[in-house]
Amino acid sequence: MAHISLPGELPGMQALLAYRPAIAPPLLQLMQVLMREKSVLPMADRELLAAAVSTANHCGSCSGIHGAIAAQLSGKPVGWVHQQCVDDTSLPQPLQQYLALGKAIAHREFRVGQRIIAAMQLEGVDTQAIHDVVLIASLFTLFNKYIDGLGLESKETEASLAERANHIAKNGYHTNQNHQDGLD
């Protein structure tokens, strides 16, 4: 049971966006710009970062859906994705650095983050990539705390997550007609 009365049986963020429709446009716009628009960060890597940050913040419902999206976009099994979220040592650079920076941001370890940023800059990582990794990690900290703060519990199965992930992987987050589409 969520800590407040929410309408219907919508999963995760969808329930909150339906409850407070005014917050949906800015949050969906942020998701669309950061997670879907053209960037030097591959889309699958951004979703893996979102899942890793959510894992670091112990938010099962966010790591569940974004891990499933990362799996679909990368063509890797969901289990592999969740393994990388807890142990990223076998990932190539700069992806490993993206995850390390994202987790440092989630934990507010800004001196650690500063060192990772300096190392990325020495290796020629694009400035906007660094910016976006920090903002994605910050944004998912918002989602994780929002969902957990209101006590939303995921009732999803692996099959329902895969179906929703497939929809988001194909269509993105931004929907003109219906805010209940998309974001978790």
Next chain:
Amino acid sequence: MAWIDTGNDLPGIRSLMAYRPDTAEALNALAEVLLRKDEGLSKGERELLATYVSALNGCHFCQRIHGAVATYYCGEELTLQIRNNIIDDNISPRMVWLFRLAAAVQQLKRSNIQDIIFLARQAGITDIEIHDTVLIAAAFCMFNRYVDGLGTFAPDDPDLYTARAKKIAEDTGYQLSKPS
């Protein structure tokens, strides 16, 4: 200067917003819906919550600019008290629950959150107020990380924040504010 080259020397989040206008637009729209309403929570209460969470997160720029907007609505004494995390008898019982809830979200203490929400509802606080408090706290955990995670700077001069706060309160809000 920030830890990345933003191509400008603006302070705090404004440097990042000038660097990446696409995300700035959505971030300002989010601040607008969270902070610029008097439904349930007043604008002043929303700014106090933003200031409080930013202070708990040690984010100088955010606690100073939102502290300046909170001062505009609620006065300097109360705002300073909140920035210094002194939640005592001078604070209304209703706001005490909301500050406790915001702190529990900032620290992500799940069991505390559940207890606080249970007691807050018994004290007559509505679901919308609880929702907005949780989302403001969560959102400032984002804004604070964004500002400090990229090493932006916070100027010392208090007049800069006061002038900016007046402009936000009386003229632009967040939606129409420009970074420069």
